[in-house]
Amino acid sequence: MxxxxxxxxxxxxxxxxxxxxxxxxxxxINLLDCxxxxxxxxxxxVYEKITRVAANxxxxxxxxxxxxxxxxxxxxxxxxxxxxxVGASQNGQSRxxxxxxxxxxxxLDRAARExxxxxxxxxxxxxxxxxxxxxxxxxRALPTVLATTEFVCGSLNVAxxxxxxxxxxxxxxxxxIRETADRTRDRGxxxxxxxxxxxxxxxxxxxxxxxxxxxxxxxxxxHVGVSGPGVVQSAIRRMPDAPLEQLAExxxxxxxxxxxxxxxxxxxxxALLGVxxxxxxxxxxxxxxxxxxxxxxxxxxxxxxxxxxxxTAALALLNNAVKKGGLMAxxxxxGLSGSFxxxxxxxxxxxxVERGDLTLEKLEAMTxxxxxxLDMIALPGDxxxxxxxxxxxxxxxxxxMNHKTTAVRVIPVPGKNAGEWVEFxxxxxxxxxxxxxxxxxxxxxxxxxxxxxxxTSFRN
Amino acid sequence: xxxxxxxxxxxxxGIIAAVSTALAERSVNILDISxxxxxxxxxxxxxxxxxxxSISLETLRQDLDSLGERVEVTITxxxxxxxxxxxxx
Numbered sequence: 001m002x003x004x005x006x007x008x009x010x011x012x013x014x015x016x017x018x019x020x021x022x023x024x025x026x027x028x029i030n031l032l033d034c035x036x037x038x039x040x041x042x043x044x045x046v047y048e049k050i051t052r053v054a055a056n057x058x059x060x061x062x063x064x065x066x067x068x069x070x071x072x073x074x075x076x077x078x079x080x081x082x083x084x085x086v087g088a089s090q091n092g093q094s095r096x097x098x099x100x101x102x103x104x105x106x107x108l109d110r111a112a113r114e115x116x117x118x119x120x121x122x123x124x125x126x127x128x129x130x131x132x133x134x135x136x137x138x139x140r141a142l143p144t145v146l147a148t149t150e151f152v153c154g155s156l157n158v159a160x161x162x163x164x165x166x167x168x169x170x171x172x173x174x175x176x177i178r179e180t181a182d183r184t185r186d187r188g189x190x191x192x193x194x195x196x197x198x199x200x201x202x203x204x205x206x207x208x209x210x211x212x213x214x215x216x217x218x219x220x221x222x223h224v225g226v227s228g229p230g231v232v233q234s235a236i237r238r239m240p241d242a243p244l245e246q247l248a249e250x251x252x253x254x255x256x257x258x259x260x261x262x263x264x265x266x267x268x269x270x271a272l273l274g275v276x277x278x279x280x281x282x283x284x285x286x287x288x289x290x291x292x293x294x295x296x297x298x299x300x301x302x303x304x305x306x307x308x309x310x311x312t313a314a315l316a317l318l319n320n321a322v323k324k325g326g327l328m329a330x331x332x333x334x335g336l337s338g339s340f341x342x343x344x345x346x347x348x349x350x351x352x353v354e355r356g357d358l359t360l361e362k363l364e365a366m367t368x369x370x371x372x373x374l375d376m377i378a379l380p381g382d383x384x385x386x387x388x389x390x391x392x393x394x395x396x397x398x399x400x401m402n403h404k405t406t407a408v409r410v411i412p413v414p415g416k417n418a419g420e421w422v423e424f425x426x427x428x429x430x431x432x433x434x435x436x437x438x439x440x441x442x443x444x445x446x447x448x449x450x451x452x453x454x455x456t457s458f459r460n
Numbered sequence: 461x462x463x464x465x466x467x468x469x470x471x472x473x474g475i476i477a478a479v480s481t482a483l484a485e486r487s488v489n490i491l492d493i494s495x496x497x498x499x500x501x502x503x504x505x506x507x508x509x510x511x512x513x514s515i516s517l518e519t520l521r522q523d524l525d526s527l528g529e530r531v532e533v534t535i536t537x538x539x540x541x542x543x544x545x546x547x548x549x
Contacts, residue, residue, distance in 0.1 A: 005505055007547045008505050008543065011546055260546050261542065261545055261546055
């Protein structure tokens with residue numbers, strides 16, 4: 001036999017008992033060749049190109065899944081940041097009331113439905129340097145787009161380590177989150193789950209809601225994102241008394257195996273779709289299912305709960321070991337590639353918040369190490385816009401000063417207070433609403449302007 | 461394509477016969493076979509060649525699932541590449 005019974009048993013357990021799967025195949029599509037001064041013509045081309053290029057995406061996912069016997073959960077599309085297309089069609093329309101972004105959003109939503117994907121990301125604007133009229137129109141359209149479309153996801157890059165934090169963009173992002181929550185109040189502010197505010201956004205991220213096809217990419221490209229927190233947790237459970245460097249070693253090996261699986265799926269998807277291979281994102285993406293939690297990995301290491309002292313150190317060990325193992329498994333590691341710490345999408349995170357063991361402030365400290373920042377966090381419905389801007393600015397500062405990606409995906413749940421639960425359903429899960437510090441940062445954030453880049457960014 | 465077909469369940473007479481007959485009836489060739497008891501469970505591991513298979517992969521999976529239910533074992537079929545990727549550097 002080519003493989004030992006132990007190897008085969010280990011693999012079977014990973015899939016059957018430890019929730020191992022490939023989280024997503026994401027097809028990136030450049031839409032810059034669709035531009036036209038007439039927005040409707042351009043939107044028609046957008047629909048045509050996406051439905052043509054992604055025609056076989058779902059079928060390809062099904063075929064790989066059947067051939068390999070490996071579950072592949074999501075199939076997604078990421079596109080060129082829409083603000084770039086809006087710019088070509090704006091024709092002097094007012095930036096406050098332009099209909100152009102909505103025309104594109106409608107075409108994107110229809111294309112997503114036609115191709116059968118789960119999400120389409122890229123209703124985005126890169127505004128860390130400043131905001132063009134087309135980008136302003138796009139940001140202003142976000143609440144309507146997120147309230148009226150089913151599949152479209154949006155993101156804004158408001159900060160980078162090269163240029164600093166654009167506080168005008170941060171304030172606009174906070175206002176967009178607030179309005180999106182109000183526009184989707186019947187679903188607990190659900191629309192905010194499809195909007196991510198970034199510092200140092202990666203151009204090749206396969207995970208939603210922050211995926212977009214950055215301008216540095218080829219015309220089409222396919223990316224893969226893995227999962228597997230349950231596998232890492234099981235590996236650690238087998239070593240209750242081991243010193244920490246041995247845990248790190250075991251996590252590295254496990255991450256290597258998981259990422260190799262992602263690389264295998266990427267190679268097959270690339271060949272079948274006839275699209276150049278992009279990256280494998282080695283992030284351990286959790287789900288609300290029991291046994292698929294990043295929080296529980298840290299607790300398996302010996303913390304009574306995620307959020308207690310030691311949590312940041314444990315996360316550092318995990319994140320570092322996951323990267324070292326994954327980097328050896330694939331030459332094309334990219335995207336976010338770290339640990340995800342979403343509250344509603346991770347059963348262990350939500351439980352820790354409910355017990356009062358995990359606060360927003362401790363979570364923010366932990367995001368200095370994880371790869372996505374404050375993710376899927378439900379906040380009180382009456383959280384002021386300026387406080388949202390302050391929360392975003394803090395998270396952007398962590399990313400900018402540490403030369404890493406950070407992001408904010410928060411949901412101020414209309415009509416609900418701290419401690420109450422909100423249900424989003426499916427992979428988005430459920431979460432208790434976290435209390436927010438009541439002190440005001442209004443006078444600070446309303447100054448606007450740019451928080452300059454760190455001295456470490458001047459490397460030329 | 462070659463795949464690893466694994467059968468796990470409570471040990472009883474006739475499991476190997478049932479599974480290998482089902483595979484033979486569908487022109488699935490067994491290249492290698494081993495059987496062991498792991499943690500109290502009967503475990504049969506076969507490396508199979510699906511190249512000459514008389515039915516579609518989807519139908520084979522359905523057939524193996526219903527056979528598994530009947531014989532009260534879990535039958536899993538995964539591409540050889542999955543194991544190579546995860547266990548060979």
